Amino acid sequence: GAVVSQHPSWVICKSGTSVKIECRSLDFQATTMFWYRQFPKQSLMLMATSNEGSKATYEQGVEKDKFLINHASLTLSTLTVTSAHPEDSSFYICSAQERRRETQYFGPGTRLLVL
Amino acid sequence: AQSVTQPDIHITVSEGASLELRCNYSYGATPYLFWYVQSPGQGLQLLLKYFSGDTLVQGIKGFEAEFKRSQSSFNLRKPSVHWSDAAEYFCAVGLKTSYDKVIFGPGTSLSVIP
Numbered sequence: 001g002a003v004v005s006q007h008p009s010w011v012i013c014k015s016g017t018s019v020k021i022e023c024r025s026l027d028f029q030a031t032t033m034f035w036y037r038q039f040p041k042q043s044l045m046l047m048a049t050s051n052e053g054s055k056a057t058y059e060q061g062v063e064k065d066k067f068l069i070n071h072a073s074l075t076l077s078t079l080t081v082t083s084a085h086p087e088d089s090s091f092y093i094c095s096a097q098e099r100r101r102e103t104q105y106f107g108p109g110t111r112l113l114v115l
Numbered sequence: 116a117q118s119v120t121q122p123d124i125h126i127t128v129s130e131g132a133s134l135e136l137r138c139n140y141s142y143g144a145t146p147y148l149f150w151y152v153q154s155p156g157q158g159l160q161l162l163l164k165y166f167s168g169d170t171l172v173q174g175i176k177g178f179e180a181e182f183k184r185s186q187s188s189f190n191l192r193k194p195s196v197h198w199s200d201a202a203e204y205f206c207a208v209g210l211k212t213s214y215d216k217v218i219f220g221p222g223t224s225l226s227v228i229p
Contacts (some may be wrong), residue, residue: 006158042220043219093158106151
């Protein structure tokens, strides 16, 4: 149980285009989903927290117009990187959490390369 | 401010040897504590967690961790390391704020010598 998927696992795009990453909880309802960014050889940095049906809460320094997050259902959250630039290249990981549960379950990650 | 430290950036052990990965946290209350493992290019897998109760917790893959309030520590241990344990290990603190938030430590990279 507690499986989280991400799609795509790899994406390469041209600078200036937008990229959408999906995060799905496959066998539970995720009232809260989290989006992290991880640079090579570094830890995870929380970008934003999204609750189903509400606007996402962004961490300080994260541009909400750059990284659009939608949590439209209890099993799906999406992260859209708008007008991507090479500095947005990174490993993006989502996690999902059930209501009143303290544990986050992580997806396998999406590697984004912006050329 | 809340923080998590993992003093060892990289550890190398021989296969079959014992392992201890250190984790210290700074938080005003008793936090939720987690250990996650990340293989190269992969997401994170939960090894174990501590919420309350018995301070020695057992996890998957033969790992255990002990919560020591007096030392603000949550060290991860394994009595005999296998080559497949080579990975990045993250200690994390869960905070109960207006929403649940997890702060990750910087990670410890484990290499295993055959």
